[in-house]
Amino acid sequence: MRSRWWPRVLGAAAAFAGFEVLLTVIDADPDPVRLALLVAICTALLGLVLDALGGAEPSWRVDVERPSVRESGDPRLVRYVALIEAHLSARTAEHALRDRLALLTDQVLRQRHGLRRDDPAAEALLDPELLGVLSGPPRRLARAEIDRCLTAIEEL
Template identity: 30%
Template sequence: MTRSGTVRSWGSRLGTLVLVVLGGQVAFTALDFDPRLRDWALMATAGVVLLWLAFDALGVEDAPWDDPLAAYARPDAADDSVHHRVLTNHLAARDPGPALRNLLVDLARGRDPDLRDPELRALAESPARRLSATDIDRYLTRIETPRDHE
C-alpha cells in the first residue's frame, strides 16, 4: 500500500470513528440516557479499534511459504554412538586397547594432518594405555583449540 493509500485508509477510519462517536452521542441523548461525551468516546474508540484489529487480522492472506523445513537429522548421529561405545569400552575395560587412542589421533589428524602439537604427536606415537577422564578432556581440548598455521 502506498503512502497516499495509507493516509486515505486511516482518514476513512478516523472519519468512521468520529461518525460513530457523534452518532452514538446524539442517539443516546435522544433516548434520554444522558451520556458523558468523554466516556462514550473512549468506549466507542476501544470497540471500533478492536473491530478494526479483528478485520485486519482476518483479512490477511496466507503466507506464501513453500513446504516447511524437514526435521533436522544430525548427519553424525551414527558417529556419536560409535564414539560413545569406544569411550565406554575404554573406561570399563580391564586392559584397554588402542581404539580410543586411535580415535583421538584420527580426530587430531582431521584438524592437523601433520600433528604439530607435541602432546598429540606423543599420543600418536605412544603405545596404548589407559586414559583417564582428565587425559581425554585435555586431548579433546587440544584438538578443538584452533592453531595458527606457521
C-alpha cells in the first residue's frame, strides 16, 4: 500500500515545483498554499481513479456451491436426472418418468426376486403408492412422490 503512494507523492512534489516555476516565470504571482492544495487534490483524485480502474479484469466465472450431476461422468445418472428435471418442469403429464420407474421396478423384481411386475407375488412386494403410480394414468408427480417411489424400489 505504501509503495504505491510514494511515486504519487514524489510526482505531486514535482508537479508543485513545476507549476510554481511556470507561474513565477509568467509572472502570475502564485499562492503556494493554494497551489499545494490543488496539486494534492488532483493527485489524490488521480490516485483513486487509477486504483479503481487498475487491477485484475472482472471475472465472469461463477463458483458453484453444489457440483453439477452432469459433471459426475456417469451418463446413466445424467439421463435419470434430466428425466426427472424434465418431468418436474413439464406443463402437462408425461409418461416417460412413469415408464422409467416401471422399468426400474421390473429390473429390481427380476434381479432380487425372480418375479415380473404382473405376477401376483410381486404385487404383495410393491408399495401401494408405487403400484398406483405404475398402474395408473400418467400424471405429474411431486418431488416427494418421486422420492418415495424411488425409495420403495430400492427397498424391494
